[in-house]
Amino acid sequence: MNATLEQAQELDRRDPLARWRDEFVIDDPDLIYLDGNSLGRLPKRSAARVREVVEREWGQRLIRGWGDGWLTAPQRIGAQIARLIGAAADEVIVGDSTTVNLFKLVMAALHARPDRRKIVTDDLNFPTDVYVLQGAAKLAGNRLDVVRSEDGITVPSAALAAAIDADAALVELTHTAFKSGYVYDMKTITEAAHRAGALMLWDLCHSVGAMPLALDACGVDLAVGCTYKYLNGGPGAPAFLFVRRDLQEQLLSPIWGWFGQRGQFDMTLDYQPAPGITRFLAGTPTLLSLAAVEPSVEMILEAGIDRLREKSVRQTEYLMALWEEMLAPLGVKLNSPRDATCRGSHVSLGHPEGLRIDRALIEEMRVIPDFRFPDNIRLGIAPLYTSYADVYEGIARLRRVIVERRYEKYPHARPAVT
Amino acid sequence: MNATLEQAQELDRRDPLARWRDEFVIDDPDLIYLDGNSLGRLPKRSAARVREVVEREWGQRLIRGWGDGWLTAPQRIGAQIARLIGAAADEVIVGDSTTVNLFKLVMAALHARPDRRKIVTDDLNFPTDVYVLQGAAKLAGNRLDVVRSEDGITVPSAALAAAIDADAALVELTHTAFKSGYVYDMKTITEAAHRAGALMLWDLCHSVGAMPLALDACGVDLAVGCTYKYLNGGPGAPAFLFVRRDLQEQLLSPIWGWFGQRGQFDMTLDYQPAPGITRFLAGTPTLLSLAAVEPSVEMILEAGIDRLREKSVRQTEYLMALWEEMLAPLGVKLNSPRDATCRGSHVSLGHPEGLRIDRALIEEMRVIPDFRFPDNIRLGIAPLYTSYADVYEGIARLRRVIVERRYEKYPHARPAVT
Numbered sequence: 001m002n003a004t005l006e007q008a009q010e011l012d013r014r015d016p017l018a019r020w021r022d023e024f025v026i027d028d029p030d031l032i033y034l035d036g037n038s039l040g041r042l043p044k045r046s047a048a049r050v051r052e053v054v055e056r057e058w059g060q061r062l063i064r065g066w067g068d069g070w071l072t073a074p075q076r077i078g079a080q081i082a083r084l085i086g087a088a089a090d091e092v093i094v095g096d097s098t099t100v101n102l103f104k105l106v107m108a109a110l111h112a113r114p115d116r117r118k119i120v121t122d123d124l125n126f127p128t129d130v131y132v133l134q135g136a137a138k139l140a141g142n143r144l145d146v147v148r149s150e151d152g153i154t155v156p157s158a159a160l161a162a163a164i165d166a167d168a169a170l171v172e173l174t175h176t177a178f179k180s181g182y183v184y185d186m187k188t189i190t191e192a193a194h195r196a197g198a199l200m201l202w203d204l205c206h207s208v209g210a211m212p213l214a215l216d217a218c219g220v221d222l223a224v225g226c227t228y229k230y231l232n233g234g235p236g237a238p239a240f241l242f243v244r245r246d247l248q249e250q251l252l253s254p255i256w257g258w259f260g261q262r263g264q265f266d267m268t269l270d271y272q273p274a275p276g277i278t279r280f281l282a283g284t285p286t287l288l289s290l291a292a293v294e295p296s297v298e299m300i301l302e303a304g305i306d307r308l309r310e311k312s313v314r315q316t317e318y319l320m321a322l323w324e325e326m327l328a329p330l331g332v333k334l335n336s337p338r339d340a341t342c343r344g345s346h347v348s349l350g351h352p353e354g355l356r357i358d359r360a361l362i363e364e365m366r367v368i369p370d371f372r373f374p375d376n377i378r379l380g381i382a383p384l385y386t387s388y389a390d391v392y393e394g395i396a397r398l399r400r401v402i403v404e405r406r407y408e409k410y411p412h413a414r415p416a417v418t
Numbered sequence: 419m420n421a422t423l424e425q426a427q428e429l430d431r432r433d434p435l436a437r438w439r440d441e442f443v444i445d446d447p448d449l450i451y452l453d454g455n456s457l458g459r460l461p462k463r464s465a466a467r468v469r470e471v472v473e474r475e476w477g478q479r480l481i482r483g484w485g486d487g488w489l490t491a492p493q494r495i496g497a498q499i500a501r502l503i504g505a506a507a508d509e510v511i512v513g514d515s516t517t518v519n520l521f522k523l524v525m526a527a528l529h530a531r532p533d534r535r536k537i538v539t540d541d542l543n544f545p546t547d548v549y550v551l552q553g554a555a556k557l558a559g560n561r562l563d564v565v566r567s568e569d570g571i572t573v574p575s576a577a578l579a580a581a582i583d584a585d586a587a588l589v590e591l592t593h594t595a596f597k598s599g600y601v602y603d604m605k606t607i608t609e610a611a612h613r614a615g616a617l618m619l620w621d622l623c624h625s626v627g628a629m630p631l632a633l634d635a636c637g638v639d640l641a642v643g644c645t646y647k648y649l650n651g652g653p654g655a656p657a658f659l660f661v662r663r664d665l666q667e668q669l670l671s672p673i674w675g676w677f678g679q680r681g682q683f684d685m686t687l688d689y690q691p692a693p694g695i696t697r698f699l700a701g702t703p704t705l706l707s708l709a710a711v712e713p714s715v716e717m718i719l720e721a722g723i724d725r726l727r728e729k730s731v732r733q734t735e736y737l738m739a740l741w742e743e744m745l746a747p748l749g750v751k752l753n754s755p756r757d758a759t760c761r762g763s764h765v766s767l768g769h770p771e772g773l774r775i776d777r778a779l780i781e782e783m784r785v786i787p788d789f790r791f792p793d794n795i796r797l798g799i800a801p802l803y804t805s806y807a808d809v810y811e812g813i814a815r816l817r818r819v820i821v822e823r824r825y826e827k828y829p830h831a832r833p834a835v836t
Contacts, residue, residue, distance in 0.1 A: 025477040035481045042477040050706065054468050058652055059443040059460040063453045063786060070653055097701025099675035100518055107557075123687060128676035128701060131689040135674030139525075139557070146687070228702070234476055235488055235705035256553030257517035258546035267791060269541060269564070271549040283515025283546060284646070286707035287653035288468065368481060373685060 003322050008392035011318070017311050020303055021385045024232075032367040032394045036382030037206060037346045040232030045295035050234075053291040065287075073290050074259075074281055080297045081231075081240050084305055085204065085223070086214035091242050093277045094227070094293065095259070095285040098205060098239040101224040102132045104280055105241060106170065107254040109199045109222060110140040112247075113169035116198070120163050120170070122147040122155045124177040129203055133172060142169060153180040153335060154342070161192040168198035175213075176206035176344035179372045181336045183207070183344050187218040194219060205229060209300050210345035210383070211309040221247055230345065230382055231300065233293035241280055248276050257282035303384055311383040312345040315391055319347050319379060322395040330402050335376050345383065348376040349398075356407035357398070364406065365397040421740050426810035429736070435729050438721055439803045442650075450785040450812045454800030455624060455764045458650030463713035468652075471709040483705075491708050492677075492699055498715045499649075499658050502723055503622060503641070504632035509660050511695045512645070512711065513677070513703040516623060516657040519642040520550045522698055523659060524588065525672035527617045527640060528558040530665075531587035534616070538581045538588070540565040540573045542595040547621055551590060560587060571598040571753060572760070579610040586616035593631075594624035594762035597790045599754045601625070601762050605636040612637060623647060627718050628763035628801070629727045639665055648763065648800055649718065651711035659698055666694050675700035721802055729801040730763040733809055737765050737797060740813040748820050753794050763801065766794040767816075774825035775816065782824065783815040 012018055025042040033041065057065045069076075079089035096104075110119070119133050123146050130146070137144045147163050149155045154177075164171055171193040176183050186202065193200040201222040207213060209230030215223055223242035227233030243251060252273060258264055259281035262272040273279035300308065316336075323334060333350035337343045351357055358371035370378050379394060380386075401407055430436055443460045451459065475483045487494075497507035514522075528537070537551050537560050548564070555562045565581050567573045572595075582589055589611040594601050604620065611618040619640040625631060627648030633641055641660035645651035661669060670691060676682055677699035680690040691697035718726065734754075741752060751768035755761045769775055776789035788796050797812060798804075819825055 025473070027478055033480055039476075039481045039483075041480065042472065047472050047477065050472050051469065054460065054465050054652070054710070055443070058457075059465065060445055062451055062459065063457045063788065064780075065457075065653060096518065097514070097675070097704075099677075099701030100514065100673060103673045103675075103700070125687075126676075127679065127685045127687060130687045131674035131676060131679060134689050135672060139672055226702075234472070235483060236702040236708075237706075238704060239701070254553060254557055255518060255521045256549035257515070257521075258544075258549060259517070261545065261549060267545045269543075269545060269548045271552050282521070283517030283657070284644075284654040286515075286656060286704040288655075288710060289704035289707040290654075292472070292706060362482075370481065 003325055003392065005389060005392050008388040011388035015311065015388070017303060017307060017383060020299070021387060023299060024385045030366055032390050032397065034367065034369045034379045034390065034394050036386065037229050037378065037380030038370050039228055039235060040230060040382060041385055043232055043296050043299055045299065046232070046234065046292040049295045050288060050291050053288060070287050073287065074285050075278065077290065077294050077297060078240055078277065080294070080301065081208070083301060084208060084213065085242065086212070086216055087242050088216065088245060090276055091245050092240050093280055094240045094290065095238050095281050098224050098226045099128045099132060101239050101241040102129060102203070103136065104253045104255060105201055105222045105224060105243070106132055106136040106172065107140065108251040109170045109201060110136060110142055112251055113199065116167050116169035117142050118145055118167045118169060119172065120145045120147065120160070120168050121172050122149060122160065124149050124155055124179065124182065125174050126178045126203065126205065129172060129174060153337060154182045157185045157188045157192070160189055164192050164196045164198055166196060168193070168196050170199050170201060172201040172203070174203040174206065178206055179335070179376050180348055181344040181346045183342045186220065190218050190220050206344055210312055212305045215242060220244065227293045231293065232296040234289065237289050237293050238286055243277060243280060248279070253280050253282065255282040259283060259285065299384065308383045312381050313340045315381045315383060315386060315388065316340065316343060316345065316347050318388060319381070319391050319395065322392065323349060326395055326399045330399065332402070346378050346380040348378050350375040351377065353407050355412060356410040357401050359410040360401045360407040361398060365401060367394050367397045369394065421743055421810065423807060423810050426806040429806035433729065433806070435721060435725060435801060438717070439805060441717060442803045448784055450808050450815065452785065452787045452797045452808065452812050454804065455647050455796065455798030456788050457646055457653060458648060458800060459803055461650055461714050461717055463717065464650070464652065464710040467713045468706060468709050471706060488705050491705065492703050493696065495708065495712050495715060496658055496695065498712070498719065499626070501719060502626060502631065503660065504630070504634055505660055506634065506663060508694055509663050510658050511698055512658045512708065513656050513699050516642050516644045517546045517550060519657050519659040520547060520621070521554065522671045522673060523619055523640045523642060523661070524550055524554040524590065525558065526669040527588045527619060528554060528560055530669055531617065534585050534587035535560050536563055536585045536587060537590065538563045538565065538578070538586050539590050540567060540578065542567050542573055542597065542600065543592050544596045544621065544623065547590060547592060571755060572600045575603045575606045575610070578607055582610050582614045582616055584614060586611070586614050588617050588619060590619040590621070592621040592624065596624055597753070597794050598766055599762040599764045601760045604638065608636050608638050624762055628730055630723045633660060638662065645711045649711065650714040652707065655707050655711050656704055661695060661698060666697070671698050671700065673700040677701060677703065717802065726801045730799050731758045733799045733801060733804060733806065734758065734761060734763065734765050736806060737799070737809050737813065740810065741767060744813055744817045748817065750820070764796050764798040766796050768793040769795065771825050773830060774828040775819050777828040778819045778825040779816060783819060785812050785815045787812065
C-alpha cells in the first residue's frame with residue numbers, strides 16, 4: 001500500500017473520536033506513546049481533580065472529607081466501572097491492588113468449594129495471577145493445573161475445557177493475554193467452568209476500557225481489573241473487583257477489615273461482614289489515588305465503549321497492515337492473533353533482538369512501546385488518545401531502528417519498567 | 419490557674435517548633451483542628467510534590483516514571499520511617515493498607531508457629547486489628563484470646579503477660595490505644611511474648627510520628643502502622659510494615675504478588691520471594707498516595723521526633739490542666755492516663771452527651787475533635803502544627819457547648835467520620 005504519514009493524518013481527520021486526544025496532557029507531540037496498555041496517559045480532568053482533592057478537600061475540609069464523599073468513593077467509582085463491564089452498579093467496588101483483590105476472591109472461591117482440590121489456569125496468565133494462585137493453593141491445600149499454550153499466543157477454549165473437571169474449584173484466567181493480546185471466549189469458558197461446578201474468575205486488566213465486556217450476560221462469578229491501563233487512573237491506581245450479586249452473601253473475604261464491616265463506625269469488636277459488595281473491602285482506601293480514577297472512567301463512558309472498541313480494532317488492523325508492508329520483510333513476526341474478534345487493543349511484534357530494539361526506540365527514537373520476554377515488542381493502542389499518526393510513526397521508527405541496526409549499541413539487560 | 423488565651427499565645431511564642439505550623443496549609447486560623455490523630459493536615463510540600471508527580475512524572479515521563487524512582491518508593495520511604503521507629507533501613511517497607519499489612523504479618527507469624535494455637539490481644543485494640551485476627555484465626559485454625567480492660571483506659575502488662583502462655587503463637591496489640599491514648603510498655607510485653615516463645619506484632623498507628631519508638635532495642639518481631647495520622651500522609655495513604663531483619667527470610671507473606679517476587683521483571687511463573695523486606699509487598703503500589711507521604715515524613719525527621727514528643731507531652735499536660743480547671747467541674751471525666759509516660763498524643767474526655775457535644779463543636783463552634791463510643795471526645799495534639807492557642811480555644815469552646823447546652827439540638831446519631 002506504500003503507507004505514508006499523510007494517509008495516517010487523513011485517517012485522524014476522519015476519526016470521530018479524535019477530539020478526545022485534547023483531553024489529555026500531551027506536552028510533546030513528537031513523543032510516540034504506545035504503552036497506554038501499561039500506564040495510560042494523564043487526563044487533564046484527573047490532574048484538576050487530584051489537585052482539588054489535595055488542596056481543597058484534604059487541605060480545607062480535613063477529616064470532614066470522609067463525610068463529603070470519600071467514604072463512598074469505592075462504591076461510587078465501582079458503579080461507574082460496572083457500566084463498562086456489563087455488571088450491575090452494586091456488583092463492583094474499587095480499592096486495594098489487583099493482586100490483593102485476586103487473593104481475596106481466590107480464597108473466597110476456594111472456601112466456597114471445600115470439597116474440590118483443583119484450580120485451573122494457563123501459562124499465558126500474568127505472573128501475579130499465577131503467584132496469587134500458587135500462594136492460595138498452598139494456604140488452602142489445593143493444587144494448581146496450569147494449561148500450556150502451544151504457540152505462546154493462544155490457548156483454545158477446548159484445551160481449557162478439558163482441564164476443567166469435577167475436582168475443579170476455580171478457573172482463573174486473564175481475559176486479554178498480556179503478551180499476545182489474545183482475547184478468550186468469556187462465555188464459552190465460563191459455561192465450561194459452570195458445567196463442571198467450578199467458579200469462574202476473570203482478570204480484566206488488559207480488557208477493561210478497551211472493549212465492551214458482558215460479565216452478567218456471560219454468567220461470570222468473579223472478576224478483578226486494574227484502572228491504570230486503558231482506564232487512565234494513574235500509576236498504581238487502585239483496582240476493582242466484581243462479585244455476581246447472588247454470590248455476594250455466600251462468599252467471605254479472607255481479609256476481615258473495618259471497611260468491610262457492617263456498621264463500620266459502631267466499632268464493635270466482632271466482625272460482621274457488611275451486606276453486598278462492601279464486604280470485599282478491607283482497610284482505608286487510598287483517596288488521592290482513587291481521586292484520579294473517577295474522571296478518567298467518566299471520560300470512557302462519555303466517549304462510549306463500543307465506539308472505542310471500533311476505533312481500537314481499526315487501529316490494530318492498520319498497525320498490522322503497516323507491519324506486513326514495512327516490518328515483515330525484515331523478519332519481524334506477528335505475535336498476536338490475526339483475527340480481530342479474539343484480539344485486544346495491543347499488538348506484539350516478535351524479533352530476536354526485541355529487547356534491544358525496544359531500548360533503542362525509547363532512548364533515541366522518541367517511541368515508547370514496552371517489551372515482554374522472550375521477544376515481544378508490545379505496541380498498545382489506547383483509542384481515546386492514540387492517533388493513526390502515532391501508529392504510523394511508531395512503525396516507521398521501529399523500521400529505522402532495525403534497518404539502521406541502531407539497537408546494536410544497547411546491552412542485553414532488561415528495562416526497569418512494567 | 420485562671421487560664422487565658424493570652425497565656426496560650428505566650429506559650430506559642432516560646433515554642434521552638436512553632437515555625438513548623440507555617441509549613442502546613444492553614445487557610446482558616448479560626449478553625450481549631452484537634453483531629454490530626456485521625457487525619458493529619460496537608461503539608462505545603464506534599465501538595466507541591468503530588469502536583470509534581472501527577473503533572474510532570476505521570477503526565478510527561480509516563481511509564482518511564484517507574485525507572486525514575488517510583489519502583490523503589492516503597493523501600494525508600496520505608497527507610498525514612500525506619501528512622502522514626504528505631505529500626506534499620508531495610509526492615510520497613512510502605513504499601514497496602516494497615517489492614518492488609520496486618521493480615522500479611524499475622525498469617526506469616528501463625529505459619530511460623532504451626533504448633534501453637536493461641537493469638538493474644540486485648541479489647542482496647544482497634545477494631546480492624548481484631549477483625550484481621552478473627553479472620554486469620556479462622557483461616558489458620560487458631561483461637562483468639564482477647565484480654566479485657568478493667569477500666570476501659572489501660573490493660574496492665576501483667577494482665578497481658580498472664581495470657582501469654584506456651585500455646586501462644588502471636589501477641590498483637592496497638593501500642594497507643596485509639597480511645598484512651600494509653601501507651602503500652604513495648605519492651606516488657608515483647609519480652610513476655612518472647613519468654614513464652616510467641617512472636618510480637620505491634621500496631622503503631624497512633625504512635626508513629628508522635629513519639630520516638632525503639633523497635634530494634636525492644637526486640638520487636640513485627641509491626642505495622644499508618645501514615646495518615648501524625649505522619650500527615652493524606653487520606654488513606656499507604657501503610658508501612660516492619661519485619662525484624664533476621665526474621666525476614668523465615669517468614670512468607672500469604673499474598674504472593676509480583677512486587678514481592680525475586681527478579682520481578684523476569685516474569686517467570688514460579689513465585690520466588692524476593693530477598694529481605696521486599697517479599698512483603700504484593701501488587702503495584704499506589705504512587706499518587708505514596709507521593710504525599712515522602713515529604714511529610716521528611717518534615718518529621720527534620721523537626722526531630724524527640725523534640726516533637728517533648729512538645730506533645732507539654733501540650734497534653736496543658737490540655738489536662740485546662741480540663742481540670744474548666745471542664746472537670748462540669749462533670750467531664752478524663753478517659754486518658756494522667757501519667758505522661760504512658761500517654762500518647764491525644765486525650766479523651768468523657769461525657770455522657772459526648773456524641774452530641776462533638777457534633778455541636780463541629781457544626782457551630784468551629785472545633786474539630788472526634789468521637790469514639792461510648793463517651794470519648796478525642797482531642798488530638800499534632801505537635802508539628804497544633805498550637806497552644808488551638809488547645810486553649812478547643813477547651814474553651816467545649817466548655818461553652820456544655821454550659822450553654824448547645825448540644826441538645828443535635829440527634830443521637832453518629833457522625834460519618836473516621
